[in-house]
Amino acid sequence: MNDSPYHRQSGVTAMNRRDFLFTSGGGLGGIALASLLGHEPLLGATPTSGVLHAPAKAKRVVQLFMAGAASHVDMWDYKPLLEKKHGEKWDPGEAVELFQSSPGSTFASPWKFKPYGKSGKMLSDIVAPIGEVADDIAFVHNVVGRSGVHSQATLLQSTGFLIPGYPSVGAWVVSAVGRDKLGDDALASLSAKNVHTLLLQRNEQPTGTVTVTLDAAKQASYVFASDPAWDHIAWNASLALVAKKCQAVCFGSLAQRAPESRRTVREFLENTSADCLRIFDVNLRQNFFSREIIESSLGFANVFKLNSDEIPVVADLLGLPKDEKAFVLAVAQRFDLHTVALTRGSAGSLVWHQGIYDEKTAPKVAVVDTVGAGDSFTAALAIGLLRGEDLSLIHQRAVDVAAFVCTKPGATPELLPEFKR
Numbered sequence: 001m002n003d004s005p006y007h008r009q010s011g012v013t014a015m016n017r018r019d020f021l022f023t024s025g026g027g028l029g030g031i032a033l034a035s036l037l038g039h040e041p042l043l044g045a046t047p048t049s050g051v052l053h054a055p056a057k058a059k060r061v062v063q064l065f066m067a068g069a070a071s072h073v074d075m076w077d078y079k080p081l082l083e084k085k086h087g088e089k090w091d092p093g094e095a096v097e098l099f100q101s102s103p104g105s106t107f108a109s110p111w112k113f114k115p116y117g118k119s120g121k122m123l124s125d126i127v128a129p130i131g132e133v134a135d136d137i138a139f140v141h142n143v144v145g146r147s148g149v150h151s152q153a154t155l156l157q158s159t160g161f162l163i164p165g166y167p168s169v170g171a172w173v174v175s176a177v178g179r180d181k182l183g184d185d186a187l188a189s190l191s192a193k194n195v196h197t198l199l200l201q202r203n204e205q206p207t208g209t210v211t212v213t214l215d216a217a218k219q220a221s222y223v224f225a226s227d228p229a230w231d232h233i234a235w236n237a238s239l240a241l242v243a244k245k246c247q248a249v250c251f252g253s254l255a256q257r258a259p260e261s262r263r264t265v266r267e268f269l270e271n272t273s274a275d276c277l278r279i280f281d282v283n284l285r286q287n288f289f290s291r292e293i294i295e296s297s298l299g300f301a302n303v304f305k306l307n308s309d310e311i312p313v314v315a316d317l318l319g320l321p322k323d324e325k326a327f328v329l330a331v332a333q334r335f336d337l338h339t340v341a342l343t344r345g346s347a348g349s350l351v352w353h354q355g356i357y358d359e360k361t362a363p364k365v366a367v368v369d370t371v372g373a374g375d376s377f378t379a380a381l382a383i384g385l386l387r388g389e390d391l392s393l394i395h396q397r398a399v400d401v402a403a404f405v406c407t408k409p410g411a412t413p414e415l416l417p418e419f420k421r
Contacts, residue, residue, distance in 0.1 A: 067154050070126070074109045076139055078122035083108040172196045172246075174239060174268065175255075176229040182207035183229070193412055199238060205229040212371060219345075220371045222285055224254075231258035235267045243271035248382050250279040253297060257288035269300040277385055279303040281378045284310050291317040298335040303385070305341040305378050328352045341381055343374055343402070351381070351395045358395045363403040372411025377402040380419075 073079050086108040111124040116131030121139065123131050130137070173195050177183035179202050186207060190197050208228030213221050233255075243249070249272060256262035269278060280301035282294065294317055298304060306314065308324070315322045320330045328340045332352060342350040348361040380401040384394030401419050405411070 065154075068150055071109075074111055074124055075127045076121070076123050077141060078113045078124075079109075082106060172199050172242060174199050174233065174242075174264075176201040176203055176205075176233045176261075178202065178205055178207040178229045180207055182209070199242060201229075201233060203229050203232050203234075205232055214369055218367050218369050220369060224285065224288070227258075230255065231261055233261040233264045235264040239264070239268055240271050243268045244273065246272060246276060248277035248279065248386055250281055250378060250382060251297070252281050252283045253289045253293050254283045254285050256293050256297070262293070266296070266300070277303060277382060279305060279378060279382055281305045281375070282310055282314065284313055294318065298331070298337070301335065302337055303339040303341070303381075304331060304335070304337050305343075305374075305381065307374060308342060308344045308347070311342070324350060325357065328357075339381075339385065341377070341398075343377055345370075349377070349395070349399055351391065351398075353391045356391060358391050360395055360399045362399065365403050365407050367406045368409050370406055373402045373405050375411065376405045 073082060085106045088106050090103045090106045109124060111126050113122045113124050115121065116123050116128075117134035119135050121131075121134040121137075123134065171194070173190060177186045177200060183202060187197050187200065190200070205228055206225070208230045209225045211223040213223075215221070249268065251265055251269065256265050272278060278301045280297045280303065282289075282297070282305070294314060311324060311327050312322050314320070314331075315327055318331070318334075320334070321327050324342060328342060328350065329352065331337065332340050338354050340352045344350070344362075346362050348359060351358045351360075377398045380398035381394060384397060397419070401415065404416060404419070405413060
């Protein structure tokens with residue numbers, strides 16, 4: 001491997017086993033999806049042969065998942081250190097989520113292990129019969145989890161997430177990066193943050209870049225490079241498949257500045273189900289917007305998010321009132337929206353949902369920068385709406401998450417545990 005977790009091989013992004021298991025869906029169901037999409041082929045990457053180190057032999061895969069079954073350390077995951085430290089106070093060196101608030105002593109497996117097959121695979125007495133075929137089994141020992149709680153670990157195995165409330169296979173990004181170092185880094189960064197990249201396309205354009213400038217009040221302004229890869233997101237059957245199944249989609253105006261990507265965004269929206277949460281998070285950057293883009297996007301949406309600086313511009317484009325509450329009600333009625341969210345920076349925010357207004361003040365925090373604050377507000381809003389939570393609770397969480405992001409540099413800091421519940 002090079003200095004990135006991903007590298008180019010015959011035009012396809014190759015990855016190690018752990019990255020494969022994660023990026024192909026978070027859970028094993030995603031591996032099946034990857035296989036289905038690859039048959040046509042329908043994956044974002046250009047298909048090629050010769051990537052596998054050996055010809056594939058398996059015709060079928062049967063997944064047997066026994067929640068609460070015997071521990072792996074009692075069957076085929078031999079832990080010599082566990083035997084060495086038997087009886088000692090257990091100290092993993094970091095906080096670990098457990099059923100008990102205070103873990104006890106280290107306890108070695110009560111069953112004896114011995115080697116089997118030419119490979120010398122260590123198996124315990126309770127699974128000794130499979131020793132006859134030990135050399136025919138692939139044991140994956142380098143997959144790690146983040147919870148010892150059965151329910152959360154089960155959710156992680158199935159979906160890639162520890163907490164409920166997310167779409168069934170997690171969050172997927174639909175965009176494009178170039179076949180360059182920045183593209184490799186983007187894939188690695190997204191995967192590290194639990195965003196699935198199977199639908200992230202790669203093309204011959206350079207990976208997009210943006211210059212961010214902070215003013216005296218630490219408010220950000222942006223200048224985007226011209227004609228990057230994300231201006232050329234191609235529509236394909238894999239996007240159609242995901243669009244039909246997704247529970248929520250968030251899209252903006254900036255991604256529609258170029259004709260090809262604009263067509264793809266609209267095709268995706270047209271293929272979503274009637275009950276899909278379609279969130280239009282307008283982003284008025286430079287001159288990359290128009291009345292037609294704003295109006296058509298609102299026609300697809302059922303949720304609209306914008307900030308107070310954008311209201312006068314959108315109001316002028318659409319002939320709507322500029323008073324905030326009047327604007328919110330007018331745009332909701334005109335485009336049949338069930339939710340409109342308005343962020344006001346340090347002045348707080350307003351959310352209108354099915355005829356009810358909810359206003360919140362902004363917490364007093366030490367602002368490092370505002371990059372990502374609006375997007376994090378939208379993300380928290382989407383999760384709350386998907387869960388069907390109370391409006392005030394949804395709104396307060398969105399405010400708190402956005403305020404926290406403002407206290408950290410960059411758009412995607414690690415969130416506090418209370419924001420992940």
